[in-house]
Amino acid sequence: MRFNHGLIGGVAALGLLAGAAAAEPVKVGMVTTLSTGGGYLGQDVRDGFILALEMAGATDRVELLVEDDGLEPENGVQIAERMVERDGAEVMTGIIFSNVAMAVVPKLVRGGMIYLSPNAGPSALAGKGCHENYFNVAWQNDDLHAAMGAYVAGQGFDNVYLLAPNYPAGKDALTGFKRFYKGNVAGEVYTQLGQTDYAAELANLRAAGPDAVFFFYPGGMGINFVKQAAQAGISQEIPFFGPAFSFDDTLLDAVGDAAVGIKNTSQWSPDLDNEANKAFVAAFKDKYGRYPTLYASQGFDTANLLLSAMDAVGDDVSDQAAFREALRAADFVSVRGDFRFGPNQHPIQDIYVREAYVDDSGNVTNRIVGMVLEDHADAYAAECAM
Amino acid sequence: MLLFLEQLLNGVQLGMTLFMMAAGLTLVFGVMNFINLAHGSLFMAGAYVAAAVVAATGSFLLGLVAGVAVAALFGVVLDRVIVRPLAGRGHLDQVLATFAVILIANETVRLVFGRQPLALDPPGWLAGTVEILPGVPYPLYRLAVILVGLLVMAGLWLLVMRTRVGMWVRAGATHPEMIQLLGVDIGRLNGLIFAAGAALAGLAGIVAGPFIAIQSGMGEAILILAFVVVVIGGIGSVLGAAIGALLVGVGDTLGRAYLPALVHELAPAGTAEGLGPALASMGIYLLMALVLALRPKGLLGR
Numbered sequence: 001m002r003f004n005h006g007l008i009g010g011v012a013a014l015g016l017l018a019g020a021a022a023a024e025p026v027k028v029g030m031v032t033t034l035s036t037g038g039g040y041l042g043q044d045v046r047d048g049f050i051l052a053l054e055m056a057g058a059t060d061r062v063e064l065l066v067e068d069d070g071l072e073p074e075n076g077v078q079i080a081e082r083m084v085e086r087d088g089a090e091v092m093t094g095i096i097f098s099n100v101a102m103a104v105v106p107k108l109v110r111g112g113m114i115y116l117s118p119n120a121g122p123s124a125l126a127g128k129g130c131h132e133n134y135f136n137v138a139w140q141n142d143d144l145h146a147a148m149g150a151y152v153a154g155q156g157f158d159n160v161y162l163l164a165p166n167y168p169a170g171k172d173a174l175t176g177f178k179r180f181y182k183g184n185v186a187g188e189v190y191t192q193l194g195q196t197d198y199a200a201e202l203a204n205l206r207a208a209g210p211d212a213v214f215f216f217y218p219g220g221m222g223i224n225f226v227k228q229a230a231q232a233g234i235s236q237e238i239p240f241f242g243p244a245f246s247f248d249d250t251l252l253d254a255v256g257d258a259a260v261g262i263k264n265t266s267q268w269s270p271d272l273d274n275e276a277n278k279a280f281v282a283a284f285k286d287k288y289g290r291y292p293t294l295y296a297s298q299g300f301d302t303a304n305l306l307l308s309a310m311d312a313v314g315d316d317v318s319d320q321a322a323f324r325e326a327l328r329a330a331d332f333v334s335v336r337g338d339f340r341f342g343p344n345q346h347p348i349q350d351i352y353v354r355e356a357y358v359d360d361s362g363n364v365t366n367r368i369v370g371m372v373l374e375d376h377a378d379a380y381a382a383e384c385a386m
Numbered sequence: 387m388l389l390f391l392e393q394l395l396n397g398v399q400l401g402m403t404l405f406m407m408a409a410g411l412t413l414v415f416g417v418m419n420f421i422n423l424a425h426g427s428l429f430m431a432g433a434y435v436a437a438a439v440v441a442a443t444g445s446f447l448l449g450l451v452a453g454v455a456v457a458a459l460f461g462v463v464l465d466r467v468i469v470r471p472l473a474g475r476g477h478l479d480q481v482l483a484t485f486a487v488i489l490i491a492n493e494t495v496r497l498v499f500g501r502q503p504l505a506l507d508p509p510g511w512l513a514g515t516v517e518i519l520p521g522v523p524y525p526l527y528r529l530a531v532i533l534v535g536l537l538v539m540a541g542l543w544l545l546v547m548r549t550r551v552g553m554w555v556r557a558g559a560t561h562p563e564m565i566q567l568l569g570v571d572i573g574r575l576n577g578l579i580f581a582a583g584a585a586l587a588g589l590a591g592i593v594a595g596p597f598i599a600i601q602s603g604m605g606e607a608i609l610i611l612a613f614v615v616v617v618i619g620g621i622g623s624v625l626g627a628a629i630g631a632l633l634v635g636v637g638d639t640l641g642r643a644y645l646p647a648l649v650h651e652l653a654p655a656g657t658a659e660g661l662g663p664a665l666a667s668m669g670i671y672l673l674m675a676l677v678l679a680l681r682p683k684g685l686l687g688r
Contacts, residue, residue, distance in 0.1 A: 190659065192666075227598075231528070
């Protein structure tokens with residue numbers, strides 16, 4: 001038996017060697033969040049990225065290094081330095097949270113590294129702090145909130161209650177919402193980051209008597225808030241709205257029926273009607289046995305953008321000017337349909353309203369209700385001088 | 387006024403969950419002089435087992451029983467593997483070892499259940515709301531949590547104050563050598579206390595499950611609050627833990643409900659919107675500092 005194992009191992013190693021000899025793969029460093037409550041976001045970005053490589057038959061063209069930052073900016077900085085200095089990464093990607101991104105990305109791009117963001121889009125990197133080496137494949141942080149503000153205003157609500165965690169992205173979210181929503185604000189509440197109990201806030205919310213509620217609670221906070229609101233009977237009385245971050249398919253599984261009917265904004269949806277998306281959703285379910293989230297779609301698009309640019313430069317990314325030019329062209333088929341980069345190298349894309357519903361197999365998931373913003377460019381692009 | 391009563395009830399409910407966590411923590415700390423950071427992992431274990439069993443069988447009661455049993459069993463194992471060998475050592479060793487348990491437990495949960503949070507819905511007969519006061523619908527499940535908390539309080543009080551085992555526990559806290567000389571197996575007594583504390587932490591996790599995301603690392607946030615409760619109540623005092631838990635629960639809830647609006651009235655616009663929630667989240671720690679300044683050993687500490 002031992003002999004057999006050795007033999008198999010040897011053959012496998014030979015196979016790897018052969019692959020390596022054929023062409024030098026491009027080393028991609030992925031610093032992402034795989035632990036903590038936000039760990040499933042990084043998992044989905046990673047899995048989407050790998051799936052794209054496999055579907056394109058490009059697993060031997062890219063050598064992917066993945067490491068968990070544990071949602072700690074200092075960890076992210078160390079891992080990124082190690083990947084670049086020691087492992088020789090040529091392209092960097094993967095960061096989920098804006099606080100980690102702000103610690104890692106500016107240093108990387110100024111040091112001459114190309115960075116493709118599959119998720120975080122802090123305003124500081126979209127406006128004055130934009131950089132030719134920084135490409136955002138997801139969205140600018142405000143985008144989905146702003147779209148929801150436009151939708152809620154368009155639906156005729158004019159007395160909305162707002163809630164978000166008390167940290168920079170929470171404040172950006174409510175600012176983003178108010179960009180297109182000009183009605184009365186029935187209450188603007190900031191809660192502790194990571195808060196678990198929302199009984200006090202929900203009682204105040206009911207007493208304020210708003211005609212709609214907008215909230216930004218990503219990850220576990222969203223589960224807690226939506227479940228407790230449903231148990232108190234509030235989300236059945238007053239319509240709830242939020243960005244897709246509180247209603248991705250993983251969260252919907254945990255929240256269950258309490259989320260059904262809640263409208264949320266996203267640049268992507270599992271039912272978006274295009275060939276690339278249908279193939280992606282089916283392959284993802286098949287390979288990983290779960291529904292893809294918007295994060296998975298962003299990881300998938302990031303890999304396809306990378307491959308499209310590698311095609312253009314013959315897998316040689318050492319000529320950075322040519323490689324950047326190829327990235328900027330965004331010559332790939334996005335699962336969200338139309339996709340191109342604006343002047344600050346952030347997406348110009350359509351943003352949709354989705355609603356959570358129970359699908360044929362009894363799973364709570366999202367479907368598109370309509371488009372809110374067509375060809376939306378973020379609000380900071382004008383400040384970017386590039 | 388009605389809103390205030392509702393907020394008070396919310397505070398009591400939070401206090402009851404905290405009490406179930408803090409009771410075991412304070413006994414283990416007070417009686418065994420052992421600092422157990424892994425108490426939050428027991429909370430997580432209870433919630434995960436209950437969620438898995440409820441998902442498989444559809445019975446909340448079965449999940450409850452299984453969750454409490456597994457948490458207690460986990461407690462027995464921790465007692466044998468970590469607590470006893472480190473009982474005589476300093477607090478630093480205990481903190482290090484139990485911190486390792488947190489990391490191992492969180493990673494194990496991630497490997498077994500994956501990174502996505504699990505769902506645990508309240509049983510159908512506890513879903514929905516009841517009108518406790520005219521015009522104030524209140525979630526039935528939160529009322530049930532208050533009831534469970536009261537039952538646990540009463541049960542613990544009876545156990546500690548009215549039974550022979552309880553007498554040993556009280557004596558063991560103050561005079562461990564003496565009761566050993568009187569023929570009580572203190573190792574077994576401590577094991578019992580630890581397992582009971584673990585079962586209560588598991589119960590707290592299950593009871594909190596329908597409100598919160600069941601995910602790896604969920605025990606740490608509540609562990610910090612439970613330690614605040616233990617310190618306020620006085621280490622080793624179950625009654626102190628009950629009073630401390632209610633103080634923290636009510637204080638935290640009322641702080642979150644009223645402080646931001648109050649600050650908004652007093653402070654200039656611009657600073658107020660960040661200051662209010664910041665003060666509200668500091669509230670219970672200010673309370674703890676105040677209690678410690680007046681009574682350094684906690685409200686009922688000796």
